[in-house]
Amino acid sequence: AVEVAAYRIAQEAISNATKHAFAQRISVRLSRTDNGLTVEIDDDGIGVIADTNPSGMGLASMTERATELGGWCSNEHSPTGGTRIKAWLPILVEGSVGNA
Secondary structure (H helix, E strand, O other), X not given: OHHHXXXXXXXXXXXXXXXXXXXXXXXXXXXXXXXXXXXXXXXXXXXXXXXXXXXXXXXXXXXXXXXXXXXXXXXXXXXXXXXXXXXXEEOOXXXXXXXX
């Protein structure tokens, strides 16, 4: 489930950056810690303004995917001038406490 969520979050962020923000450069970074996977997507597009498209489902679906797994997803201004989508997804290791 974590792999699918990470893939879909990155896919949606890339789609939004190309369709709506007219980004020329998009970077995707994955990093793993002991207990989770961080997904970061930065673009150099025109950015996102909160609640400009209440009917849009992109940001909401990314957040929903992350929170369903006990993680989170946020969007903010990127140092590249566009948008940064950052999500953290917990990774449960076989045999760990609380994992059946």
